[in-house]
Amino acid sequence: MFPGATDERGGSDAGDDTRDGANFVVVGAPLDATTTFQPGTRFGPRRIRTFAETFDDYDRRTDQYFSELGVVDRGDVRAWDDIPEYLEWLEGTLRDAVWDEAVPLLLGGEHTVSLAGARAVEPEVFVCLDAHLDLRDTYDGNDLSHACVTRRILELEGVEEAIILGARTGSEEEWERAEADDVTVVPPEEVADFSFGDRLEGREVYLSVDIDGADPAYAPGTGTMEPFGLEPREMRDVVREVAPQANGFDVVEVNDRDDGQAASLAGKLTREFVFSSVARDEN
Structure with a gap:
């Protein structure tokens, strides 16, 4: 269970009662089918929950307790090797949260699972922290690879x-696709000074954090490390800015190939999303 959340695994009667008051729903998606280099994202949701245990319940910046913000954890959607079928099942689980007027918090798992999150939330804008463009049409003949996820999301209606x-x-090919009007790429050296302004106002937004967006010095536990990346504080600031507009969130590509650095960062960014989202509602 994600620390500070209410355990809703197993669908007990108590869980049904909790569902009525849920503001956020944690779902783990341990898919590890198309990882290119270092596998292990099947352990991501478990490690994120584990390495979030050290964080204090209280957040000084927003004067809130995480355990009081209506977060429930519905456990993991066990992965299998039929990716289209798995994504459809995962989408249904996340859509249940959306229909209950809660914000899904998806813990990956490889980045492919973000497609299920976007299908469930139906955003107008997909915001992503990522080292890679993920705009390939196919990768190794697979159009549902983690390297194609942003392109697949752009193809969704709406x-x-x-x-x-x-x-x-x-x-x-990806850089050519990125030149289209529907894609904006902000390189690492420009993220600190980038502002969304009113670009997200009044629009449905989905926020995805691929942990390899961070420089591998901070998050080596990921499948495809790419140097010259973001500082954790830069990622935190993006999450804080986008969260008040976002209707869905995920953090993905955490594996078990480090001492918990990637999972700790992923857990902290998840909490930052929740705190910032609730702070919006209270203002």
Whole structure:
């Protein structure tokens, strides 16, 4: 269970009562099917929950207790090797949260799971912190690879644009796709000074954090490390700015190949999203 959340695994009667008051719903998606380099994202949701245990319940900046913000944890959607079928099942689980007027908090798992999150939330804007463009049409013949997820999301009905912050690598095909009007790429060196302004106002937004957006010095536990990345504080500031507008959130690509640095950062960014989202509602 994510620390500070109410345990709703197993669908007990107590869980049904909790569902009525849930503001946020944590769902783990341990998919590890198309990882390119270092596998292990199947352990991501578990590690994020584990390494979030050290964080204090109280947040000084927003004067809030995480345990009082209506977060429930519905456990993991166990992954299997049929990716289209798995994504459809995961989408249904997340859509249940949306229909209950809660914000889904998806813990990955490889980045492919973000497609299920976007399908459930139906955003107009997809905002992503990522080292990679993920705009390939296919990768190794697979159009549901983690390297294609942003392109697949842009193809969803209603999605008007993708804003990718921290991207520093991609194929020639991807950079050509990124030149289209529906894609904005903010390189790492410009993220600290970037502001969304009123760009997200009045629009449905989905926020995805690929942990490899961080420089691998801070988050080595990820499948495809890419140097010259973002500082954790830069990622935190983006999450804080976007959270008040976002209807869905995920953090993905955490694996078990470090001592918990990636998972700790992922857990902290998840909490920052919740605190910032609730602070909006109270203002």
